[in-house]
Amino acid sequence: MNELPSFFSILGVIFVIIIIVFGILLLITTILVYSIVKRKKILFPGATLFLLDTLYYPLKRLVVSINLDESIVDKIEIDIRNKILKDEYFSSNIKDRIVVFPYCLRSIECKAQVSPELGVNCIKCGKCKIGDFKEICDSNSIEVFIAPGGSFVKRVLKKHPKSSVLLVACHVELNEMMRILSAKEIPQYGILLRKTGCIETDVDMDLVKEMLFEVQK
Ligand code: SF4
Known part of the structure; x- marks a missing residue:
């Protein structure tokens, strides 16, 4: 009788953890993008490229919301790939x-x-x-x-x-x-x-x- 609620509560916890991890990664990627734009320097090219590829669409929305051109996400990825x-x-x-x-x-x-x-x-x-x-x-x-x-x-x-x-x-x-x-x-x-x-x-x-x-x- 108790199994169903505990299953859903575990599912709820997993969901919340995924949302938090997603939010943190998005924040880290936005900071990386911002620092690349401002300092013109790519600190961790491989990791940045992985994050940009993984969070491509939500990141584009976020970038627009902080008044940056959405093309910046593509341009940074292109630049990193060219360098690598x-x-x-x-x-x-x-x-x-x-x-x-x-x-x-x-x-x-x-x-x-x-x-x-x-x-x-x-x-x-x-x-x-x-x-x-x-x-x-x-x-x-x-x-x-x-x-x-x-x-x-x-x-x-x-x-x-x-x-x-x-x-x-x-x-x-x-x-x-x-x-x-x-x-x-x-x-x-x-x-x-x-x-x-x-x-x-x-x-x-x-x-x-x-x-x-x-x-x-
Ligand atoms: S040069 Fe080639 S691609 Fe350009 S307009 Fe002429 S046929 Fe088309």
Whole structure:
């Protein structure tokens, strides 16, 4: 007769403990994010990345409630992953690298065909920055993909499992793709768009070139 109430009271205690632990972790992560923003220094990169990944959505809400831009969560994760993974990426063979651009970087007049496996098949028409960049990559036997969405990178990796990946995207897509690649232990480097939006976005192409051909000295 007494078993049912005691079972529920144990369940209640466990629930309260989970809420308290969750609250403490959220508080610690918010303090870490705040100190990274203010001091521009990442103290515990691995632990911070784990907390940011785990508490991603509630943290974004909390960050907005303290008047910070929600993109800061993605940008910090991208920055940490770049710092942690850059040695592996820069020590990879340039010929083994592939580049993934976002769909929105194309001109709105882009006439290239799109396929689910290969993404946008750029015909180098010159109406956006990708064409000239692809020309350089073609002459160096480096593959360039234009992704219709963040999950497209999974399909690319099925065909190129041994590649290192240079990713270009907005903060949300870039963070998502970098998480996917991290889970598969793929060497990677992420570059944020300098102008975001759904159409005709922009990236510092000189930086993309630099990161594509950069090698570890
Ligand atoms: S250069 Fe390529 S991606 Fe850009 S608009 Fe032309 S075909 Fe499309």
